[in-house]
Amino acid sequence: MDAQLLISGVIFGLSIGSIFFLMAIGLSLCFGLMRIISLDQMLYYSIGGYLTFSLSLATGSVWLGVLGGLVVSGISAFAVERLVFRRIYERELTFSMITSFGILIGGIGIIKFFWGVVPRPVPVPIQIQTGIFGTDVPVYRLVVVAVAILVYLGIWLFLNRTITGKAIRAGIEDVEHVEGLGINVSRLFTITFIIAGSLSGLAGGLHAPLIMVDPTMGLEVLAFVFMVVIIGGLGSIKGTLISALIVGQVVSIGSLIYAPLAQMAPFAIMLLILLVKPTGLYGSALLKK
Amino acid sequence: MLKAFQWWRGLLLAFSLLAVSRVFLPLPFVIEVVIFSVYTIGCSFLLGRVGFISFGQPAYLAVGAYATAFYLFYFGTNPYVGILMGVLAGVAVSSIVGPLFVRLRSDYFALVNLALAVIVFYLMQKVLAGITHGDNGLWFLTNIASTPMLDLSRPSDFFIFSFLVALAVWAFYKYLDDTVYGACCLATKINEDKLKFLGYSNYRVRLLAFIIANTTTALAGAMYAVYLGFVSPEMSSPSRAADPVIVTILGGVGTLYGPIVGAFAYTGMKDVISKFIGNWELFIGFLLVFIMLAGEKGIWGTLQPWLAARFARKTAVADASTDETETRR
Numbered sequence: 001m002d003a004q005l006l007i008s009g010v011i012f013g014l015s016i017g018s019i020f021f022l023m024a025i026g027l028s029l030c031f032g033l034m035r036i037i038s039l040d041q042m043l044y045y046s047i048g049g050y051l052t053f054s055l056s057l058a059t060g061s062v063w064l065g066v067l068g069g070l071v072v073s074g075i076s077a078f079a080v081e082r083l084v085f086r087r088i089y090e091r092e093l094t095f096s097m098i099t100s101f102g103i104l105i106g107g108i109g110i111i112k113f114f115w116g117v118v119p120r121p122v123p124v125p126i127q128i129q130t131g132i133f134g135t136d137v138p139v140y141r142l143v144v145v146a147v148a149i150l151v152y153l154g155i156w157l158f159l160n161r162t163i164t165g166k167a168i169r170a171g172i173e174d175v176e177h178v179e180g181l182g183i184n185v186s187r188l189f190t191i192t193f194i195i196a197g198s199l200s201g202l203a204g205g206l207h208a209p210l211i212m213v214d215p216t217m218g219l220e221v222l223a224f225v226f227m228v229v230i231i232g233g234l235g236s237i238k239g240t241l242i243s244a245l246i247v248g249q250v251v252s253i254g255s256l257i258y259a260p261l262a263q264m265a266p267f268a269i270m271l272l273i274l275l276v277k278p279t280g281l282y283g284s285a286l287l288k289k
Numbered sequence: 290m291l292k293a294f295q296w297w298r299g300l301l302l303a304f305s306l307l308a309v310s311r312v313f314l315p316l317p318f319v320i321e322v323v324i325f326s327v328y329t330i331g332c333s334f335l336l337g338r339v340g341f342i343s344f345g346q347p348a349y350l351a352v353g354a355y356a357t358a359f360y361l362f363y364f365g366t367n368p369y370v371g372i373l374m375g376v377l378a379g380v381a382v383s384s385i386v387g388p389l390f391v392r393l394r395s396d397y398f399a400l401v402n403l404a405l406a407v408i409v410f411y412l413m414q415k416v417l418a419g420i421t422h423g424d425n426g427l428w429f430l431t432n433i434a435s436t437p438m439l440d441l442s443r444p445s446d447f448f449i450f451s452f453l454v455a456l457a458v459w460a461f462y463k464y465l466d467d468t469v470y471g472a473c474c475l476a477t478k479i480n481e482d483k484l485k486f487l488g489y490s491n492y493r494v495r496l497l498a499f500i501i502a503n504t505t506t507a508l509a510g511a512m513y514a515v516y517l518g519f520v521s522p523e524m525s526s527p528s529r530a531a532d533p534v535i536v537t538i539l540g541g542v543g544t545l546y547g548p549i550v551g552a553f554a555y556t557g558m559k560d561v562i563s564k565f566i567g568n569w570e571l572f573i574g575f576l577l578v579f580i581m582l583a584g585e586k587g588i589w590g591t592l593q594p595w596l597a598a599r600f601a602r603k604t605a606v607a608d609a610s611t612d613e614t615e616t617r618r
Contacts, residue, residue: 094342106574223407
């Protein structure tokens with residue numbers, strides 16, 4: 001394998017890993033704080049992708065579309081949290097999984113209703129290429145990576161430097177104690193869910209120019225996002241980042257070696273890691289509920 | 290004698306109702322219901338008795354279906370052998386992945402199992418495209434030979450066959466409920482520490498349950514393959530992963546007859562509603578959310594206490610004890 005192919009492979013892996021990271025962080029935060037598995041993150045991802053498509057068609061600017069996707073998916077996350085999740089926080093984990101799968105399937109139905117079933121292309125906002133070690137790399141992919149890094153730093157600052165963020169981190173440790181301190185846990189849940197939903201929407205918007213948007217796009221990334229979350233360990237931001245990088249590289253380099261490896265290799269790695277550590281790399285040892 | 294009759298009473302009643310429905314309803318519909326209920330009972334058993342939610346059922350369905358399809362497409366013509374191949378493949382695959390999966394916490398189990406379904410989908414669609422013919426699927430309807438007693442290539446005979454298989458499956462699961470093992474399953478769902486104190490291994494109980502449930506699902510897959518005469522990766526696609534879970538919940542989680550009622554209601558609604566709304570997923574998604582928010586009892590779970598109460602009033606007091614055991618399921 002020559003160096004040029006390898007470099008473009010690594011960049012591709014980084015960008016796809018960034019997308020997975022943005023989505024997995026939502027799932028991971030929701031699990032950490034609320035102890036729910038929110039499969040409807042994939043729905044906000046599709047919403048982000050489709051709004052990017054529609055707004056870029058209407059206004060001509062993809063960035064405006066990404067922003068719109070972020071806002072609208074945040075709003076839909078808020079609505080879903082208020083209407084559905086509010087009632088099921090107390091229930092078992094599997095309960096939230098079934099319900100959110102229902103929301104995901106229903107949401108895909110709504111998307112089909114509005115936009116039809118035909119895959120739609122989204123233009124790439126930055127067409128230019130840049131040279132890294134003599135290899136031409138699309139700048140847009142680098143921008144995606146940069147956005148993911150910014151989001152990671154932002155989340156880190158939010159969780160470590162603000163009172164709300166500190167409350168969320170404390171809530172991941174022990175929700176009842178946080179509630180005992182007089183912090184409005186219910187508001188905390190809503191904030192976390194909106195953040196998770198908007199980040200998934202952002203992931204969808206950023207991913208849209210790289211793929212075609214179609215109604216089942218959420219289901220296509222579902223397996224990869226799951227693998228990221230499982231390898232990293234549910235509820236850990238750091239673990240999510242590391243495993244997103246691993247999965248991104250495995251998908252990209254694997255497909256360079258032998259195309260079907262792109263789907264199979266991450267799964268094999270996930271099974272290996274689960275064999276050694278059943279809770280993932282950074283997962284909490286016990287499920288507190 | 291009377292005991293034996295009482296044990297079989299519920300089963301026979303349910304299945305004679307199913308047999309009667311064959312007269313009134315179109316044949317493909319009834320066959321679909323029967324296979325679907327066999328498909329679902331594995332999921333219902335895992336969720337209701339062992340406490341594992343399995344979104345990965347389509348993976349095992351596809352394993353059973355493809356094993357049957359490979360046999361009928363490449364090697365032989367006898368559909369019975371094909372179905373046997375499907376069941377054996379189900380046993381093999383669930384014994385391989387089982388030891389790894391059942392060690393996991395229930396939340397990881399759910400995620401990993403769904404990931405497995407997606408992987409099997411990719412495997413059949415892309416990786417093994419050379420022998421599975423990818424999205425085109427395998428067509429082998431003409432390969433199926435006529436068999437002397439029950440000719441599986443004829444739908445009316447296939448109905449009798451699937452009916453008998455379903456009856457056997459239900460008798461098996463009902464028997465399982467009565468055994469110590471069935472009690473162990475329930476115990477591992479409710480309190481695994483106590484089961485450990487009693488000297489049972491949670492791991493073994495779960496592994497066996499996992500293998501039993503997924504083999505049943507593979508059997509359903511094998512029956513689908515023989516009935517339709519073709520298989521495609523579509524049957525394990527992620528968008529269908531929720532089907533067995535929806536039917537389980539629609540029917541009532543953990544009840545013995547829930548899967549039949551659920552499969553009946555689900556297939557019926559699908560046929561009726563898809564005539565009016567092209568967008569079937571929209572409806573089923575929100576139905577699922579609604580049932581979950583409404584208390585997740587399902588149709589049979591709501592209906593059954595009412596039926597039991599009516600039934601108890603009619604029968605003599607002497608029957609009270611057996612009725613109580615009936616009410617449990």
